[in-house]
Amino acid sequence: MIFARLRESLRNTREKLAGGLSRLFGLKRELDDAFLAELEAVLFAGDLGPAGRATIEQLRAEYRERKLKSSDDVRARLRALLRARLGATVPDLRRAASGPTVVLVVGVNGSGKTTSVAKLAKHCQRSGRTVMVVACDTFRAAAVEQLATWAERLDVPIVRKEAGADPAAVAFDGAEAALLQGIDVLIVDTAGRLHTRDDLMQELGKVRRVLDKKIPGAPHETLLVLDATTGQNAIRQAEVFTQVVPLTGVILAKLDGTAKGGAVVSIRERLGIPVRFAGVGEKPDDFEPFDPERFLDALLEDGGTAEQGDGAP
Amino acid sequence: MFESLSNALQRVFSKWGKDRLLTAENIRDGLEEIRKALLEADVHFEVAKSLTEQVTARAVGQEVIAAVKPAEQIVKLFSDVLTEAMHGEPPKLPVLPGQPAVVMMVGLQGSGKTTTTAKLARKLKRQGRRPLLVAADTRRPAAITQLQVLGKSLDIPVHAEEGPGNEERAPQICAAAVARAKKEGHDVVLLDTAGRLHIDAPLMDELARVEKLAAPHVTFLVCDSMAGQDAYASARDFHGKLRLDGVILTKLDGDTRGGAAISVKQVTGKPIVYIGTGERVEDLDDFHADRMASRILGMGDVVSLVEKAQEVVDEEEAAAAAERLLKAQFTLDDFLSQLRAIRKMGPLKGLLKMMPGQLGQAFEQANVQEKELGRVEAAILSMTPQERRNPGLLDANRRRRVARGSGNELSVVNQLIRQHEQMRDMMKRMQGGGMLGKLGKLFGGGGGDVGGLAGMGGAAGFPGFGGGGGGRAQQELLAQMQRGGGATEVKDPDEEARRRAARKREKEARKKNRKRR
Ligand SMILES: Nc1nc2c(ncn2[C@@H]2O[C@H](COP(=O)(O)OP(=O)(O)OP(=O)(O)O)[C@@H](O)[C@H]2O)c(=O)[nH]1
Numbered sequence: 001m002i003f004a005r006l007r008e009s010l011r012n013t014r015e016k017l018a019g020g021l022s023r024l025f026g027l028k029r030e031l032d033d034a035f036l037a038e039l040e041a042v043l044f045a046g047d048l049g050p051a052g053r054a055t056i057e058q059l060r061a062e063y064r065e066r067k068l069k070s071s072d073d074v075r076a077r078l079r080a081l082l083r084a085r086l087g088a089t090v091p092d093l094r095r096a097a098s099g100p101t102v103v104l105v106v107g108v109n110g111s112g113k114t115t116s117v118a119k120l121a122k123h124c125q126r127s128g129r130t131v132m133v134v135a136c137d138t139f140r141a142a143a144v145e146q147l148a149t150w151a152e153r154l155d156v157p158i159v160r161k162e163a164g165a166d167p168a169a170v171a172f173d174g175a176e177a178a179l180l181q182g183i184d185v186l187i188v189d190t191a192g193r194l195h196t197r198d199d200l201m202q203e204l205g206k207v208r209r210v211l212d213k214k215i216p217g218a219p220h221e222t223l224l225v226l227d228a229t230t231g232q233n234a235i236r237q238a239e240v241f242t243q244v245v246p247l248t249g250v251i252l253a254k255l256d257g258t259a260k261g262g263a264v265v266s267i268r269e270r271l272g273i274p275v276r277f278a279g280v281g282e283k284p285d286d287f288e289p290f291d292p293e294r295f296l297d298a299l300l301e302d303g304g305t306a307e308q309g310d311g312a313p
Numbered sequence: 314m315f316e317s318l319s320n321a322l323q324r325v326f327s328k329w330g331k332d333r334l335l336t337a338e339n340i341r342d343g344l345e346e347i348r349k350a351l352l353e354a355d356v357h358f359e360v361a362k363s364l365t366e367q368v369t370a371r372a373v374g375q376e377v378i379a380a381v382k383p384a385e386q387i388v389k390l391f392s393d394v395l396t397e398a399m400h401g402e403p404p405k406l407p408v409l410p411g412q413p414a415v416v417m418m419v420g421l422q423g424s425g426k427t428t429t430t431a432k433l434a435r436k437l438k439r440q441g442r443r444p445l446l447v448a449a450d451t452r453r454p455a456a457i458t459q460l461q462v463l464g465k466s467l468d469i470p471v472h473a474e475e476g477p478g479n480e481e482r483a484p485q486i487c488a489a490a491v492a493r494a495k496k497e498g499h500d501v502v503l504l505d506t507a508g509r510l511h512i513d514a515p516l517m518d519e520l521a522r523v524e525k526l527a528a529p530h531v532t533f534l535v536c537d538s539m540a541g542q543d544a545y546a547s548a549r550d551f552h553g554k555l556r557l558d559g560v561i562l563t564k565l566d567g568d569t570r571g572g573a574a575i576s577v578k579q580v581t582g583k584p585i586v587y588i589g590t591g592e593r594v595e596d597l598d599d600f601h602a603d604r605m606a607s608r609i610l611g612m613g614d615v616v617s618l619v620e621k622a623q624e625v626v627d628e629e630e631a632a633a634a635a636e637r638l639l640k641a642q643f644t645l646d647d648f649l650s651q652l653r654a655i656r657k658m659g660p661l662k663g664l665l666k667m668m669p670g671q672l673g674q675a676f677e678q679a680n681v682q683e684k685e686l687g688r689v690e691a692a693i694l695s696m697t698p699q700e701r702r703n704p705g706l707l708d709a710n711r712r713r714r715v716a717r718g719s720g721n722e723l724s725v726v727n728q729l730i731r732q733h734e735q736m737r738d739m740m741k742r743m744q745g746g747g748m749l750g751k752l753g754k755l756f757g758g759g760g761g762d763v764g765g766l767a768g769m770g771g772a773a774g775f776p777g778f779g780g781g782g783g784g785r786a787q788q789e790l791l792a793q794m795q796r797g798g799g800a801t802e803v804k805d806p807d808e809e810a811r812r813r814a815a816r817k818r819e820k821e822a823r824k825k826n827r828k829r830r
């Protein structure tokens with residue numbers, strides 16, 4: 001009985017949101033609290049979490065002060081507030097002044113690191129740079145083989161060791177080979193690790209130190225791969241990872257699904273870590289520089305999780 | 314990061330008047346706090362709303378129970394509603410004469426299907442079954458090799474058809490594997506399918522064809538516990554396309570609150586059967602709705618934590634440690650051993666982080682010191698035993714002496730003493746019971762299935778809520794685990810008997826409490 005009620009209310013929201021926010025705005029609606037509450041729901045559906053609530057609070061305050069008069073005002077203002085929260089866009093990968101540019105790719109299990117390494121490799125190849133990848137995930141079954149397959153398909157050299165080898169030792173070999181062969185970009189794949197695992201985080205810190213020792217200033221970029229379907233835990237991930245390996249950016253993977261990845265708003269705002277790239281598929285080409293405007297389009301123009309096909313019981 | 318739910322409720326309900334009944338009005342703010350907590354735990358916002366409504370419906374008109382505070386009453390109601398919402402009978406894997414039972418694993422990319430397939434196969438093998446693993450992910454690079462490596466490590470055969478041209482043949486490969494299993498006498502077949510997006514129509518169709526050709530008896534949706542609001546839509550669509558029988562929730566070894574669990578259960582109506590608690594093949598546990606409920610509410614996954622500790626520390630030891638702690642004043646010696654324990658704890662820190670509220674904060678504070686532990690240790694060791702027991706003795710002169718003796722700046726010594734005071738006060742506050750202690754009992758009280766819980770909690774209630782008591786004891790225990798087992802310590806037999814008597818009294822009291830409630 002309770003569940004019937006739940007299902008009913010879920011269906012209602014789905015219908016409400018089905019037309020998406022654009023339609024919501026389109027209706028000549030009264031600007032009331034219910035309207036703002038619905039906006040809040042849209043932001044929640046996009047995993048904005050507390051950042052969403054704070055934004056709505058601000059809208060509500062401005063509405064009470066009569067600064068916002070029409071739903072158009074609200075639309076423009078909401079977008080502007082979120083855009084401000086996302087901060088300035090950051091240009092393409094930094095390059096080392098001389099010698100190899102080193103990119104360290106990190107993240108929790110299964111977020112999309114290895115695939116992102118392949119994507120980054122392709123991205124750099126496009127601008128005519130030589131690339132080498134390093135397989136520092138010596139732990140997960142066939143992680144090395146996975147990267148090796150990509151390396152072969154993209155025709156980039158790979159530095160690898162046997163399963164179970166010390167990741168820092170692989171990183172060392174990679175840095176050495178890149179120096180020796182005059183490689184432009186060295187991309188380092190690492191094992192997935194939950195940020196709560198101190199020992200594994202220390203291991204990551206060691207990889208970073210080894211790179212820095214071999215190539216002073218390396219890694220020039222440390223990118224956290226976040227799964228766009230991840231909720232509020234993404235913020236914790238960024239918080240802890242950046243303590244161990246200071247992050248220069250986020251790759252937001254799996255944006256080709258229906259998840260919006262809204263947690264990155266808090267990550268940008270609180271930790272100052274910008275999203276640099278978006279992963280939009282499983283192929284090396286499914287990769288683009290992060291575009292905040294398109295991110296906001298996706299977040300605001302349709303009704304979040306609710307508008308997808310209907311398989312509800 | 315977020316204000317803990319206990320703190321928020323304490324704030325909201327601190328002004329409770331003389332109301333004898335719960336009404337929609339007098340619980341509104343409290344419910345709103347809990348709803349917020351659910352959202353922060355990634356429960357789908359509509360599900361959160363509906364659950365809150367259910368709690369309201371149940372709460373309104375109830376009499377305020379004199380023994381507990383309204384906040385506690387409501388948290389209890391919430392915890393009950395969440396537990397009920399997540400409860401479900403797990404599907405049975407049939408034993409069929411001369412024919413294998415087929416299990417299919419499906420889910421989004423990277424959720425943990427391949428790893429979980431191996432974990433499940435291992436579990437079944439240990440139950441005496443003869444599993445065959447099937448590499449039905451013909452797309453992702455090295456997906457087949459990944460399963461083969463896992464199969465080899467478990468000594469479980471893997472059916473794979475490699476090579477170009479097989480990319481599109483997952484359904485046929487699965488059907489062939491079932492036939493092979495029948496021929497070779499495997500009684501269970503596990504299909505590891507490729508990850509896919511719920512909106513990828515061609516790939517979803519492929520899954521439907523696998524379902525048709527291989528006729529799985531049980532289909533599990535493998536879901537990442539860190540998932541946010543989208544877990545709802547993806548689970549809904551997988552369930553719309555296939556006949557799901559259960560859910561496996563992975564990566565719960567992290568610090569995610571795991572609200573996706575409830576969204577997925579609600580939208581599919583299918584029970585969560587197992588949880589993944591690590592990358593190793595042995596890291597698969599049964600799902601417990603009550604524990605998940607307290608985790609989602611931000612009350613910490615303390616029961617699991619206690620269980621973990623229990624694997625290596627016996628109950629008597631645990632009780633003794635807790636009691637020692639409660640009687641002792643929090644001296645600088647304690648401070649030192651606590652800092653040491655924290656440092657030793659290493660990877661277990663993650664477990665402690667799962668504990669809620671102020672204890673987590675106390676821990677974080679102590680952790681800041683971790684880096685300077687060497688210096689702090691030197692300073693404490695430069696003090697006389699009397700000074701360590703009674704830091705009040707440490708006037709300016711003595712502090713200067715300690716600083717000189719330990720090669721520290723005076724400021725380090727001052728800071729150390731200040732921090733110790735802060736921690737001691739915090740411990741005192743937490744031991745004072747109050748909201749935290751009672752909340753703890755609320756959850757701990759129900760946990761009768763966990764034998765040692767009673768012991769661990771000591772008089773302070775629940776470890777982690779009783780705060781100073783349980784938490785500290787836990788740190789000791791965890792430190793002991795790191796050293797590799799129970800502590801050996803010479804015991805005074807009288808002391809021992811007294812402890813046992815005290816514990817018995819405690820147990821009785823708790824039992825009575827439970828009955829009263
Ligand atoms: N749809 C989609 N899938 C992706 C994307 N990026 C990665 N994937 C898929 O997600 C799954 C996991 O990707 P991996 O690159 O293996 O992830 P990882 O972080 O290296 O995983 P571990 O090394 O095991 O921690 C694979 O099935 C990928 O094909 C993306 O942008 N979109």
Ligand SMILES: Nc1nc2c(ncn2[C@@H]2O[C@H](COP(=O)(O)OP(=O)(O)OP(=O)(O)O)[C@@H](O)[C@H]2O)c(=O)[nH]1
Nearest residue numbers: 109110422423424425426427428508564589590591
């Ligand atoms: N910490 C932790 N890691 C896990 C757990 N389950 C799986 N993993 C890790 O998550 C990552 C992805 O696991 P896979 O089993 O490859 O996931 P999958 O769903 O098969 O991925 P695709 O086939 O690429 O879609 C790997 O790094 C696993 O080791 C778990 O319970 N805890």
Ligand SMILES: [Mg+2]
Nearest residue numbers: 113114137143
């Ligand atoms: Mg990888």
Ligand SMILES: [Mg+2]
Nearest residue numbers: 426427450456
């Ligand atoms: Mg897989």
